[in-house]
Amino acid sequence: MARVVVDPITRIEGHLRIEAVIEGGRITDAYSSGTMVRGFEKILKGRDPRDAWAFVERACGVCTTVHALASVRCVEDALKISVPKNAELIRNLMFCAQMVQDHVVHFYHLHALDWVDIVSALKADPAATSTLAQSISNWPKSSPGYFSDLQKRLKTFVDSGQLGIFANGYWGHPAYKLPPEANLMAVAHYLEALEWQKEIVRIHTIFGGKNPHPNYLVGGVPCSINLEDVNAINTERLNHVGKLINDAMTFVNQVYIPDLMAIAGFYKDWGAIGGGLRNYMSYGDLPTVGYNQPDSYKFPRGAILDRNLNEVFEVNGRDGEEIKEYISHSWYKYQAGDEKGLHPWQGETEFNFTGPKPPFEQLNVEGKYSWLKTPRWKDHPMEVGPLARLLVAFGKGNTEVKDVVVDALGRLAVPIDALFSTLGRTAARGLETKLVVNWMKGFYDDLLANIRNGQVSTFTREKWEPSTWPAECEGVGMTEAPRGALAHWIRIRDGKIDNYQLVVPSTWNASPRDGKGQRSAYEESLLGTPVANSEQPVEILRTIHSFDPCLACAVHLYDPEGQHIHRIEIN
Amino acid sequence: MMSNQESAGILILGIGNMLMGDEGVGVHVIEKLSGVELPRGVECLDGGTGSFLLLDPMQRARKVILIDATVDGAAPGTVRRLTPQYAKDYPRTLTAHDIGLKDLLDAFYLLGDRPQVVLFAVSIPPPREMHIGISPEVERAVPRIVRMVLEEAATGVGGVSA
Numbered sequence: 001m002a003r004v005v006v007d008p009i010t011r012i013e014g015h016l017r018i019e020a021v022i023e024g025g026r027i028t029d030a031y032s033s034g035t036m037v038r039g040f041e042k043i044l045k046g047r048d049p050r051d052a053w054a055f056v057e058r059a060c061g062v063c064t065t066v067h068a069l070a071s072v073r074c075v076e077d078a079l080k081i082s083v084p085k086n087a088e089l090i091r092n093l094m095f096c097a098q099m100v101q102d103h104v105v106h107f108y109h110l111h112a113l114d115w116v117d118i119v120s121a122l123k124a125d126p127a128a129t130s131t132l133a134q135s136i137s138n139w140p141k142s143s144p145g146y147f148s149d150l151q152k153r154l155k156t157f158v159d160s161g162q163l164g165i166f167a168n169g170y171w172g173h174p175a176y177k178l179p180p181e182a183n184l185m186a187v188a189h190y191l192e193a194l195e196w197q198k199e200i201v202r203i204h205t206i207f208g209g210k211n212p213h214p215n216y217l218v219g220g221v222p223c224s225i226n227l228e229d230v231n232a233i234n235t236e237r238l239n240h241v242g243k244l245i246n247d248a249m250t251f252v253n254q255v256y257i258p259d260l261m262a263i264a265g266f267y268k269d270w271g272a273i274g275g276g277l278r279n280y281m282s283y284g285d286l287p288t289v290g291y292n293q294p295d296s297y298k299f300p301r302g303a304i305l306d307r308n309l310n311e312v313f314e315v316n317g318r319d320g321e322e323i324k325e326y327i328s329h330s331w332y333k334y335q336a337g338d339e340k341g342l343h344p345w346q347g348e349t350e351f352n353f354t355g356p357k358p359p360f361e362q363l364n365v366e367g368k369y370s371w372l373k374t375p376r377w378k379d380h381p382m383e384v385g386p387l388a389r390l391l392v393a394f395g396k397g398n399t400e401v402k403d404v405v406v407d408a409l410g411r412l413a414v415p416i417d418a419l420f421s422t423l424g425r426t427a428a429r430g431l432e433t434k435l436v437v438n439w440m441k442g443f444y445d446d447l448l449a450n451i452r453n454g455q456v457s458t459f460t461r462e463k464w465e466p467s468t469w470p471a472e473c474e475g476v477g478m479t480e481a482p483r484g485a486l487a488h489w490i491r492i493r494d495g496k497i498d499n500y501q502l503v504v505p506s507t508w509n510a511s512p513r514d515g516k517g518q519r520s521a522y523e524e525s526l527l528g529t530p531v532a533n534s535e536q537p538v539e540i541l542r543t544i545h546s547f548d549p550c551l552a553c554a555v556h557l558y559d560p561e562g563q564h565i566h567r568i569e570i571n
Numbered sequence: 572m573m574s575n576q577e578s579a580g581i582l583i584l585g586i587g588n589m590l591m592g593d594e595g596v597g598v599h600v601i602e603k604l605s606g607v608e609l610p611r612g613v614e615c616l617d618g619g620t621g622s623f624l625l626l627d628p629m630q631r632a633r634k635v636i637l638i639d640a641t642v643d644g645a646a647p648g649t650v651r652r653l654t655p656q657y658a659k660d661y662p663r664t665l666t667a668h669d670i671g672l673k674d675l676l677d678a679f680y681l682l683g684d685r686p687q688v689v690l691f692a693v694s695i696p697p698p699r700e701m702h703i704g705i706s707p708e709v710e711r712a713v714p715r716i717v718r719m720v721l722e723e724a725a726t727g728v729g730g731v732s733a
Contacts, residue, residue, distance in 0.1 A: 043701055058590050058620075105623050201627075212619050212625070
């Protein structure tokens with residue numbers, strides 16, 4: 001029996017470590033540990049609730065906007081503020097821009113190298129690559145000369161001994177199945193995506209004033225609309241947004257989706273690997289008639305148990321019996337005992353590190369082994385993320401979602417059960433990107449129509465002053481980060497934050513098991529995964545990366561000197 | 572390259588997470604610089620831990636002056652001026668944002684356009700719990716870092732380099 005330790009799997013926003021037990025070439029057990037402490041709750045206590053967004057936005061370099069959105073929503077929920085329609089539309093546009101950018105970056109820069117062999121691309125025939133590219137898409141950058149130039153640059157880069165971004169892949173591993181031409185095409189799109197992603201996020205600068213930390217505002221959005229004013233959201237800026245949305249639709253439909261389908265075709269066996277949990281949850285997002293009307297959301301809210309798509313359960317973030325966090329295996333302590341589950345409004349953040357001093361060989365998984373708490377919905381472990389969002393929408397009978405899912409399954413000639421897998425998770429991310437760029441265009445058109453009708457309000461001052469607030473109140477701000485259900489819970493007392501708790505998507509997916517021994521999504525999804533060579537566990541990366549672990553930029557495994565680390569122990 | 576803005580020339584980019592104490596020293600330096608009148612063609616940016624989001628501003632600049640924390644065992648507040656070429660030339664940072672930034676710099680080689688990069692690496696103790704604000708040792712180094720950064724900016728693009 002070998003125990004493989006992969007640490008870190010990501011380098012951003014909470015380092016993640018996976019320990020997997022391999023017997024007879026398959027994973028028989030797995031442990032997921034968040035090895036970096038969080039402590040937002042302590043930073044926020046006593047501050048002005050209207051400022052919280054600016055602090056939580058710093059949680060992560062990737063998810064800045066979604067944390068800010070969850071934050072302003074929880075304050076508005078507590079104070080019963082409804083934002084003007086234009087503010088809802090602008091927030092939706094920022095949400096969509098972030099999701100589309102993040103999903104593209106995930107596919108090409110964080111996940112593709114689990115499937116694409118960079119070194120093999122050097123062997124590709126540029127003319128055949130051109131034929132391949134033109135057979136799957138109308139994207140214009142597809143001439144033999146284009147691929148030939150790129151291959152030369154890649155060769156110079158690799159020959160210089162500076163693999164850099166491509167260092168530490170398991171190049172030549174037999175699990176890589178793409179022909180050299182598909183690999184070269186993917187490298188071309190890796191670089192094109194890098195150039196493209198910086199355009200779409202200009203939407204954050206336009207509406208949020210700056211990037212990477214755009215401004216948010218309790219009660220609306222911090223930008224005014226005035227078509228003639230150079231400092232406001234004017235005609236020029238709106239035209240720019242329109243162009244960025246059109247370019248995004250083109251890139252997603254002509255590059256991302258064709259690549260996804262082409263690559264998936266070579267890895268259909270991964271449609272039966274990595275399924276893991278049978279429960280899925282989405283808080284939903286993209287409101288069309290207000291945050292308090294989840295039935296109006298483009299992404300519906302709900303939970304699915306035991307993969308039964310015929311029944312979608314209601315999810316209520318305010319119900320003290322639904323969402324609770326456990327710490328049986330987490331380095332915290334609760335006043336009423338570590339076996340209790342606490343609803344986030346009652347949440348406590350007291351550290352209780354009992355683990356080994358780093359560096360260490362192995363975690364004591366019988367005891368506490370992670371800095372992540374273990375959230376449960378009605379005591380069930382839930383998977384969150386793009387797949388959960390699509391399944392909940394599918395279960396609710398959303399025809400837009402059903403159509404793209406059924407079409408993709410048909411084109412790949414795989415059964416619906418293939419959704420419950422590593423491949424399904426990666427495909428779901430692409431399919432929802434296609435939906436989101438379309439919705440984005442709709443929100444943009446609605447915003448223009450409102451402005452033409454003379455509606456320019458973006459902020460409500462009602463309840464801005466703390467003198468108008470109740471002495472005590474509580475709220476929950478739910479959203480969908482690219483990697484899954486995200487919510488902030490706030491209690492306000494005498495105008496100050498009394499308690500603030502974040503339950504982030506990677507907590508749902510990457511948490512340790514609960515007191516009953518139920519695994520969370522990462523741990524469960526690794527069970528049964530084949531590992532051809534435990535020295536090069538690319539299969540573990542495929543499944544864990546399919547969740548888009550909360551990371552911005554870790555392409556593969558690095559230690560601080562730039563080497564990948566994983567240790568093998570034979571017990 | 573698509574760009575809706577003129578090249579900034581020189582970009583002073585502070586990197587770090589202000590919620591992680593000393594780790595946010597780069598961002599603190601940018602805050603100090605925001606009160607200083609900068610020469611023409613020099614811009615400041617609080618990069619946070621922005622990773623991919625920083626590609627655009629970095630690509631638009633001809634020279635990037637980075638300020639980042641490093642956990643290298645040297646006395647807290649020690650400042651080193653480095654001119655890294657590749658990802659492997661960067662000092663150990665231990666923090667969550669290092670890979671993204673280094674990856675971007677390597678990506679510039681493949682994208683065919685690379686700014687000159689000067690890094691001021693500020694030694695800090697290993698970060699512990701999240702908290703806001705920097706330690707007195709690192710705080711004392713901030714005016715010196717500001718001075719070094721401004722002197723570097725004054726040398727212009729392609730200026731004196733190690």
